[in-house]
Amino acid sequence: MKYVLNGVIANVPSEWYDESLLFTLREHHGLVGAKFGCGVGICGACTVIIDGMATRSCQVRTADLTPTTQVLTIEGLERNGKLHPVQDAWLAKAVPQCGYCQSGQIMSAVALLVDSNRAGSTMSLDAIVPAMNDNLCRCGTYQRIRDAISTLIENR
16 A cells, blocks of 8 residues: 655555554654644644645544545655744744644644635634644643744734
8 A cells, every 4th residue: 555655655564554544654654753642633642734634643544545645744844954934933932842742733733824825815813723722732832832823824
């Protein structure tokens, strides 16, 4: 079985088909950015982008991917040694504390901004909180997350 992982065709042996995508990413591909949090799709620590949508990788079976499925993980955001603008904003606003949830937070923010750009809409700052509500942060860095996304929206 094959799918596109961070822009490269990824092969997955049949013994991984019944595993969650999260487990396949971490254990088979060695990509440990997506974290196991709750295992039931509530916390968002395992969020990746699948075909343009922020998706809980713990809730996707590897067997459900197709050769055209595009999976983007936190490891795939960097390009030619340069961080993604969302990652830069996270650093500028000193968002992470423990950092456990941050890859999921970043991937959700990337999907949110891409979706907003694709729709040609100008996202209001008030739309950030409901859009990011499903990602939990035990350290409570929500205001810094909002500030980082706000900076990106304002600088469009």
